[in-house]
Amino acid sequence: MGLIRYIGKKAVIYLATFFVAVTLNWAIPRFMPGNPIGILLSRFATLPESAEVMYSYFTQAFGLDKPLYEQYINFWRALLNGDLGVSIYLYPQKVRDIVLEALPYDIVLIVPAVIVSWIVGNWLGALASTNRRLDNILMPIFYFLTASPYFWMAIVLAWVFTVTIPIFPPSGAYSPGISPSLSLSFIVDFLKHWILPFLSLLLVMLGGWAIGMRNMIIYELESNYSRYMEALGAPNRLILRYAFRNAMLPQITGLALQIGLAVAGAITTEIVFSYPGLGYLMLQAIQNQDYFLMQGAFLVIVIMVLISNFVIDIVYAIVDPRVRYTYTGETG
C-alpha cells in the first residue's frame, strides 16, 4: 500500500519531468534569443544533397507557418511515433537509429561504473570512518578524485596507459578491422577499449561515495541508538554494522542524483577516448551543427536518466522500511 503510493508519487514527478524536458527541447530552438531557427535554416545551404527533401521535412517538423500550439502538438505527435527527425551530418540516417546505436555504449560504460564505484566507494568510506590513520591518508585522495573533472581524469589515464605505458588503445570502442561478434578475441579487444573510459568514471565517482559514506557513518555513530548500543556493551563491530546500514540508505538516494552527473561525466569522457556513445555523438552533432541529432540525443539521455531514477526509487522503497510506513498514512 505504502509502496505503491510512494512509487506512484515518484512516477508522477518523472512523467512531469519528461513533459518539461520535451517542452524545453521544443521551445529552445524557437525562443532562444539570437534567432536559432535562422541558424538552423542556414545549415541547409551546406547540405550535400536533397536539400529539398530536408527542407520539406523541416517545415513539417517545425511547421513554422502554423500557430505555436499546433507546432507543439505536432512535435509531440512525431515524438510519440518515435520520430526524432533526420540527421544532417549523417544524412539520410534517422536520428532515432543513430541514437539507439550509440546508446548501448553509454550503458556499458555508465551502469558498471556507477555500481562498482558505489560499492567500492562506500566500502572505502566505511573503512576510513573507523580507522583514524587510514582516514587521514584516504580523505585527501577522495576529495581530489571527486574534484577532478571526468575528462581530465580521462586525459591523465590516457597519458599514463596509452602513451607512457602503452598497454591500452587510445580511442574507439574496438579496433578497426574487427567486426563486432561474440568471439573471445572481440570481447578482449572491446574490454581493452572500454577499461580506460570506465576507470575515468569510476575513479571520480568513487571519491564522492567514499566521502559521503564516511561522513554518514560518523554521523550515525553519534546517534542515540549507537550510544544506547554502546551503553549496553555492544562490540564496535556490531554498532558499526548498524551505522553502516543506516548510512547506506541515503547513499541509495544519492545514487539517483549521481546518475545525472555520471551522464555528464560520460559525455566528456567519451570525447577523450572517441568512444562512440551519446557523448561522442553529441560532440559530432555540435561540431557539425546537427541540431536534430543533438536534440534527439538530449531526449534519449533524459529518458535514460528518468528510468534509472525510477529503478533506484523502487530499490530504495524496498530496502528502507521507513518509506513503506511513512507512506501508508498510518503514522505522522
Place this chain on the structure above:
Amino acid sequence: MELLRVEDLHVYYLTLRGYVRAVDGVTFTLTKGEVLGIAGESGSGKSTLVNYIILPKPPMVRVKGRIYYKGLELTGLAREELGKIRYKGISIIPQYAMDSLSPTKKVKRIILDLARGRSREDLIEKARERLKLVNLSERVLDMYPIELSGGMKQRVVMVISTLLDPDVLIADEITSALDVTTQRAVLEMIRDFKETGIIKSVIFVTHDIAALYQIADRIMVMYAGKLVEIGDADGVVGNPKHPYTRALIESLPRIGVRYKVKRLKGIPGSPPSLLNPPRGCRFSPRCSEALEKCRFEEPPETLVDGRRVYCWLYSR
C-alpha cells in the same frame, strides 16, 4: 549486598573554555533490592554521574574518584572488560529512549544482536513475556521501530534494557517526556520489575521529586555537581534537612493548593556556572539561611537523623 559503590567521584567535561565541573565529589552506594533516586535540577550533574558510570568516554574526564561494581573497580578498566559488565551487570534506559532503536532494524533483530551469544529461542520467549508485562503485544517483535509510537518505543527499550535481568538498572529521566498517565504506568512497571526480581536494583534519575518519591527507597539530592543530601525517601521528602531540598520541596504546588489560599515561593537566582563554581557551599549564593562560613568553606559531610547532609547548619 552492595552492588555499586561510588567514591568521591569527580567527572568534568573538557570544553574550549575550560573544565565544566559537572560531578564534583560524589560518594554513594547502592545495595541489592533498593531503588535509589537521584534528584536534581538542570546542571546538577545527575545525568553526567549515571552516564559516566555506564559509559565513560570523552568529552567526560574522570579527575578523581573510584567506582566499584560488586567489589570490582570499574574505573581504569579496559573498554572490553567494561563491555562485559554492561547490560547484564549494569544496564540503562536512556533519556533519549524514544530514539534509541535503529529505525531500519526489526525489534527482534535488535534484541538478538544486543543480547548475542544466548539461545535465540530463550531470548525471544523471554522478550515475549516481558512485552506482555509492559502491555505490548508480541507482534512488536516483528515491527520496525518506526511503526511504534513514542510511548511504545520507550516500553520496548525498557524490555530490551532489562532483558538480561541486570543487577543495576539506570533509569535516566525516563518519564520527563511522557504524559502523566503514561508516566504513572511506566513508574509502576519499573517498580514491578524490581519487585519480581527481574532487576536487582535501580538508580532512578529525575528532576521530578514527586515522581521519584513514588518509587524510591532512598533519595539523593544533587545541586551544581555536589551531593547535598542523601537518605531514606520519606525522610528526605517529609523532613528535608538541607535548605536547598527544603526550598525545592516547598516550591512544589500540590493538588488542592491554590494561589489564593497559599502563595508558594520559588528559589531566587539560578544555578551557578560549573566552569567557575562559587567557593564554599555552591548553594550559598541562593540560600536564605547561609552563614558567613558557607561562602568560603565547603560544608563537610554530617549525619543528621541517619541521613548524610552537606550543610554548615548541622556542623557548627
Place this chain on the structure above:
Amino acid sequence: MMLDRIMERHRETLILLRRNRKIKAGASILAVILAIAVIGPYTTEYGPLEYTGAIGEPPSSRHPLGTNTFGYDLYSQVVYGLRSSILIGLLGGILATAIGVLIGFISGYFGGIIDELLMMLTNIFLVIPTLALLIIIAAYIEHRGILIESVIIGLTSWPWTARAVRANTLSLRNREFVYLARMSGMPTRSIILREIAPNMLSYIIMVFILQFGGAILYAVSLDFIGLGPTKGISLGVILQQAVLWNAVQLGMWWWAIPPGLLIALLLTSLYVINTGLDEVLNPRLRRQG
C-alpha cells in the same frame, strides 16, 4: 543541561572555525590559486593567444609550462584561463545560489500551493541532467561570452540549493522568535531580512561555495565540448584544444595535465573548506578525540 550545551556551541563556533584543520588547509590552497589568477597575468610577457615562435616545446625556464602546437605559451594560457574560469564560476555560482535561495525561501516561507508548485518545478529540474540541458542551450547561442556562459549555468544548476534552502527556511520559519516578531507587529519584510535571513547566512555561504565549484566544473565541461566562449581562453578551452590536437598522444603532457590539475586542486580546496564549515556548524560530524 542539553540546552546549555547547545548555547555553548554557539560561542565556540568562532574558535572552532579558526582551529579547523580542513578550513585552514583548504583556505591556503584556495588563496594560492586565487593569487595565481589575480597576479599570474602580470608575470608573463606573452599574451594567451600570442605566437611565441617555440612550437610544442616542453617546460623550460622561458616557458614554465611549455608551448603547444600553435606556439602559444601554456603558462600564459593557464593563468589567463584560470582567471576566466574563476570568473565564470563566481558569476554562475552567485546566480545559481541567488535563484536557489530565492525559490527555496519563497517555497519554505509562504508554503501552501506556491510551495507545492515551486517544489514540483525544483524536483523536475533536479532530475534533468544539467550538462545535457546546458549543451542544447549553449549550442543555439551564436556568440558566447563569459557572461552568457555563467548565466546559463546559473539558470540550470539551482535546484538542489532550492530544496536545501527550503528545508532550512521551514525550520526557521516555525521558530518561536519569528512568531514573536509577528506578534510584535513587525512587517513581514523586516521579519525576513532581520530575523530569518541572518540566521541562514552561514548556510548560504556553504551553498555558495559548492555552487561556485559546480559552476566552474560545468563551465570547463562546456568549454571542453566546444561550447565555451567563442573568443578568448579558459582552462576548459585549453583542454579542448589539447584533446582536439592529440596533445597526449604526441607526448605533450604539459598541454593537457596542468590545466586540469589546477581545476582539481581548486575544487578540492572548495570541497574541503565546505566540509570544514560543516563540521563546525554541525557538531555531529566532528570526530571525537
Place this chain on the structure above:
Amino acid sequence: MVAQALLEVRNLVKVFKSGMMGREIVAVDRVSFNIEEGEILSLLGESGSGKTTIARMILRLLKPTSGDILYKGRNIWKLKGRELIEYYRQVQGVFQDPYSSFNPIHKVDRPLLQALKNLQGIEGSEALKIIRETLRKVGLNPDEVLGKYPHQLSGGQLQRVSIARALLVNPKLLVVDEPVSMLDASTRIDVLNIFADLRDNEGVSILMIGHDISLSYYISDRIIILYKGSIMEEGETDAVLGSPLHPYTKMLIESIPRIEEKWGRKSRIRLDVDQKPTAMSGCKFLDRCPHAFNMCTRKPNLIRKDNRKIACWLYKNNYNQDIA
C-alpha cells in the same frame, strides 16, 4: 446572554495536511469555549491534545480550518492593518521554549524595543524606561539582562524577559503556552506568581496552556480538559479537579505523582495499545476508558452537568440540555 466574553472560540477546527497526497490529521475538533475578563483559564491536555494549536490560532499565527475566534465580538481573522496592530496590543503570548523565543543573533533588547515601537509607537529613552520598569515587574534586574545575548542568560531569565515583552503593551489577554515546563521546579512557581499577580492587580485575562495539573490547579480559575482535540470536561478548577466526573479527568488525577502521599498498589491506567487513529465518529477516549459501553461509539456532545460541562455518555441523562 450576560455580558460578552472577552474572547469567544466557536466550533474551532484545525486539520493538518501533510504534503499533496498526505493524510489529514484532525488536531482540533470542533472546540468552543469563552475566556472571561480577569480570569485565568487553563487548557489542560497531554501531547496530541491540540492545546498548542488552539493557542497559536488565538494568537493568529495559524489559520483555523473552520470555526471562528471572536475577540470582543470581532472575528480576529478579519482584522487588517491597524486593527491587527490593535489586536496584538491587547492580546499577547508567551511560548514554551525560552531559548527559541529569542533570535540567537540579536540582543534580548531587540524584541522588547520592536514590540514597543511597532505596537505602541514608543521609541528611544521613553521606551527604555518602560522596558526597565516591566523587567522589574517580572522580577528581573534590568542591568543584568539588557545588552545581553540570549545565550548569556539562563532559561529562567529568558522566560521572564519573554513575559516582559508580552507585558510591555499592557495586554488585556495573555496566551501562555506551557510557560514553565522548560524551567526548573524551583523557579517555576515564581513565574506562575507573576501571572496570578497580573490577574489580581491589573485584571489581565490569561489563557494558560499546560499539561501539569498541579500547576494549573495552583493558579487557574477555570479549567478545560482536552483530549485528542476535543473538550472532555470544563468548569471551575475546584469542581473539575476536586471532584472530576469524566473518566479521563479521573485517570489524569489518579496519575499525578504527589509529594504528600504514595500511590496505592496498582493503577488501572490503560495505555494506548495501538497507533490506530481513533475513529472520528466515537468518543476519543473510548479505547482507554474503563467505563466504555455501546453508546460510546458515537461522539458525545459537551453538555452542562451541575457546575460544569462534560462530554461523556455516562452523563447522558442530561441529553436534553445539549449545548449547541
